Amino acid sequence: MASSKAHHATGFAAGVIAAAVVxxxxxxxxxxxxxxxxxxxxxxTAPDWLEVAWWSRARRLWITHRTLTHWGIGWIALLAVSYHQLGHSLYAAPAFGFACGGLMHLLADWPNPLGVPWIAARHSLKLWNSGHCDLIVVAASWAAAWYVGQRLGLPELHRLGLLQHMRL
Incomplete structure (x- = not known):
């Protein structure tokens, strides 16, 4: 499991990826x-906070950590369905972004020995323990964001009307 700070940092990269795709x-x-x-x-951060029983005072987990909310097929299905609805539904863009963030969370947790349940059973890359090598995870997520941004034409953002009025 990556640290909370790593999940937040990779989340911004996931947001950039989602925004570029949208x-x-x-x-x-x-x-x-x-x-x-x-x-x-x-x-x-959703796979972790979706496990918390927000309706109870104790705020304990209502399901075991890294089970249903960390299930890869669910996040991939949300990503695919929302991608196909982009331009057709008002809710598709935020759903796509949410799915990108959830998948980024799973990718950040995958190197941990506990692993994540991609299909049925948990799978782990067994590279390092929780909280170690967060810099690698964050750097990889931002490298992916840069790559997606380059491939999808983010350098051409100057064509957007909002940015035409800004002087760099």
Whole structure:
């Protein structure tokens, strides 16, 4: 498991990835791009906070850690369905961002010996223990964000009307 700070840092990278994909898919819809970014940041910690029983005073876990909320197929299904709905549904962009963040969380937890349940049983890369090598996880997530941004044309953001008024 990555640390809380690592999940937040990778969440911003997931938000950038989601925003780039949404901007590329549906054009310069500022609301959709912003919502996908914010949902990506929120989704990066979602597998952990979705386990908490918010309806009880004790705020204990209502399910075992790294079970249903860390299930890879669920997050991948949400990503695929929301991607196919981009441009057709108002909720698709934030759902896509949320799924990007959730998947980023699973990827950050995967190197830990506890692993994550991608399909049925847990699988682990067994690279390091919790909280160690967070810098590698964060750097890899931001490298992925940079790559996706480059591939989807984020350097051309100067064409957006909002950025035309800014002087660099």
């Amino acid at each position: 901007a590329h898919s549906i054009g310069a819809s500022y609301v959709g791009v912003l919502m996908s970014f914010m949902a990506g940041v929120a989704g990066s």
